[in-house]
Amino acid sequence: MITHDLVILGTGPAGMAAATTALEYGITPVVIDEQPAAGGQIYRALESTPVRDRRILGEDYWSGESLIKGLKDPQIDYRPATTVWQLTRQREIGLLHDDKAEMICARHIILATGAMERPMPIPGWTLPGVMTAGSGQILLKSAGAVPQAPVVLAGCGPLLLLLATQYLRAGVEIAAILDTTPRNRYRAALKHTPGALRNASTLLKGVGLLRELRRAGVRHIKGVSALRAEGSGQLERVLWKQQGDDNWQTLETPTLLLHQGVIPNTQITRAVDCHHEWDEQQLSWRPRLDEWLSTDIPGIAVAGDGGGIVGAKAAAMQGQLAGLGAALALDKLTLANSTERAQPIRKALARDTAIRPFLDVLYRPAKQWRLPDDDTLACRCEEVTGGEIRRMAEMGCRGPNQTKSFTRCGMGPCQGRMCGITVSELLADANQQSVEETGYYRLRPPFKPITLGQLAKAAEEG
Amino acid sequence: MFKRLSPPEATNEAVVTFHFDEQTVTARLGDTVAAALLTSGISICRSTPVSNAPRAPYCMMGVCFECLVEVDGNPNVQACQVEVRDGMHVHTQQGARRLTS
Numbered sequence: 001m002i003t004h005d006l007v008i009l010g011t012g013p014a015g016m017a018a019a020t021t022a023l024e025y026g027i028t029p030v031v032i033d034e035q036p037a038a039g040g041q042i043y044r045a046l047e048s049t050p051v052r053d054r055r056i057l058g059e060d061y062w063s064g065e066s067l068i069k070g071l072k073d074p075q076i077d078y079r080p081a082t083t084v085w086q087l088t089r090q091r092e093i094g095l096l097h098d099d100k101a102e103m104i105c106a107r108h109i110i111l112a113t114g115a116m117e118r119p120m121p122i123p124g125w126t127l128p129g130v131m132t133a134g135s136g137q138i139l140l141k142s143a144g145a146v147p148q149a150p151v152v153l154a155g156c157g158p159l160l161l162l163l164a165t166q167y168l169r170a171g172v173e174i175a176a177i178l179d180t181t182p183r184n185r186y187r188a189a190l191k192h193t194p195g196a197l198r199n200a201s202t203l204l205k206g207v208g209l210l211r212e213l214r215r216a217g218v219r220h221i222k223g224v225s226a227l228r229a230e231g232s233g234q235l236e237r238v239l240w241k242q243q244g245d246d247n248w249q250t251l252e253t254p255t256l257l258l259h260q261g262v263i264p265n266t267q268i269t270r271a272v273d274c275h276h277e278w279d280e281q282q283l284s285w286r287p288r289l290d291e292w293l294s295t296d297i298p299g300i301a302v303a304g305d306g307g308g309i310v311g312a313k314a315a316a317m318q319g320q321l322a323g324l325g326a327a328l329a330l331d332k333l334t335l336a337n338s339t340e341r342a343q344p345i346r347k348a349l350a351r352d353t354a355i356r357p358f359l360d361v362l363y364r365p366a367k368q369w370r371l372p373d374d375d376t377l378a379c380r381c382e383e384v385t386g387g388e389i390r391r392m393a394e395m396g397c398r399g400p401n402q403t404k405s406f407t408r409c410g411m412g413p414c415q416g417r418m419c420g421i422t423v424s425e426l427l428a429d430a431n432q433q434s435v436e437e438t439g440y441y442r443l444r445p446p447f448k449p450i451t452l453g454q455l456a457k458a459a460e461e462g
Numbered sequence: 463m464f465k466r467l468s469p470p471e472a473t474n475e476a477v478v479t480f481h482f483d484e485q486t487v488t489a490r491l492g493d494t495v496a497a498a499l500l501t502s503g504i505s506i507c508r509s510t511p512v513s514n515a516p517r518a519p520y521c522m523m524g525v526c527f528e529c530l531v532e533v534d535g536n537p538n539v540q541a542c543q544v545e546v547r548d549g550m551h552v553h554t555q556q557g558a559r560r561l562t563s
Binding site: 034050083117126129131134146148149254381383412413415451 | 465500505527543
């Protein structure tokens with residue numbers, strides 16, 4: 001097995017910045033990415049997007065060009081379209097590319113595996129035609145594809161509003177934005193405005209998006225308190241209730257895009273069993289990290305949204321920090337030198353992330369959007385409802401690994417990625433215990449599908 | 463259902479042709495299988511092993527595993543993670559994946 005100094009997983013802003021920073025200190029990293037092209041989800045398909053009118057995706061998207069250029073340095077061993085199916089605490093990594101599996105080893109690893117959208121388990125969310133705002137944006141960036149018929153966007157958070165404005169600029173008809181931000185949230189977020197003002201440019205961008213939507217006359221329904229998707233075999237209509245009104249209102253549409261913020265994708269950090277903690281502010285799990293973004297496992301660090309949601313700009317800064325951390329760990333820099341170089345990055349990072357408490361409070365999804373009712377699916381793969389999880393709690397299940405054994409919840413193809421956070425929160429709520437005490441799924445490799453034949457070949461050559 | 467933006471907003475150059483069940487589908491070079499299906503009027507890519515419910519691509523980023531299809535005889539392939547190739551054979555995955563291919 002070949003041992004490399006540094007292996008970075010992911011080519012979003014954190015992974016790309018980590019790679020170029022490491023290179024500055026004489027480390028030639030291997031950079032693994034599942035996607036066929038660099039950029040992560042935020043700068044997805046930047047080099048190949050058919051969307052040529054730069055105004056549609058906006059300048060924040062195109063600002064990823066310089067990071068991608070940096071990653072293309074010939075000294076960086078960049079391997080796109082490569083899946084990671086295994087990672088051990090000894091830093092052995094199982095890779096799969098073009099039907100060829102192999103194992104490599106690393107002295108130091110930076111996981112830059114980013115975020116995923118928080119599941120939004122509403123009745124009917126498994127119907128074809130119901131997707132996420134993130135998926136709508138991926139289709140736009142990578143394929144120049146947009147909803148054919150007037151689309152309904154529902155939920156809350158910056159990405160929902162950003163996608164709405166991108167659709168607007170592309171001439172896509174929006175039937176309505178169903179905004180689930182509770183009405184009292186605006187007041188609660190106000191006390192975090194001083195912090196937010198330290199990152200005024202991001203705050204102003206948000207205000208600008210709202211203004212653009214309002215000027216265009218997009219139907220923006222606020223205070224949505226209940227939502228369901230209906231149709232036979234596929235989505236036909238969306239129904240909702242507004243706070244203070246008991247009547248259901250209806251819109252016919254073949255496309256509903258859901259979104260209620262993003263959460264760290266902890267699939268790999270969980271599988272190697274890094275110590276995780278529940279972040280009550282962000283309502284999500286995150287690996288515990290030290291000042292160099294290292295986990296409690298020697299030689300494994302996490303940069304970017306995978307360690308707690310910070311946003312694209314801050315993710316790149318964390319990538320630089322993790323790159324310095326790698327240089328320190330690999331004896332390319334002394335502690336004094338790396339500390340000195342980290343100082344301006346830490347300062348910029350603190351300024352950029354000062355807006356987070358404001359956003360976390362404003363777009364904190366209310367309970368009814370996180371805890372599915374008794375008839376609604378929590379686990380899409382194995383079709384387990386919120387009610388079944390609650391019944392398991394009544395029968396004495398304290399944690400998700402017990403409900404998994406009894407119901408198969410979390411054992412389907414997605415390996416708990418989609419239901420994990422929901423089940424932890426459901427059980428915590430039903431058992432009147434903290435999410436921290438409730439815990440999370442124990443995850444095992446392979447993280448992604450691999451055939452026995454591919455595995456056998458890797459073993460022969462290993 | 464999704465459509466392509468047309469010029470001048472977007473360019474749609476190279477085209478590849480592949481097979482989905484009994485249909486012949488054209489796509490843009492560089493499309494994932496999932497994007498190619500969604501822009502070709504195909505909204506369902508599998509049925510669940512539990513209740514046989516129809517499912518379609520959901521997250522488009524490799525997390526949800528809803529877009530599982532068979533590609534050139536290999537079951538359990540994430541359609542959102544694979545680029546279309548000329549002449550590719552893609553099949554709906556009905557229920558659990560087949561163990562022999």
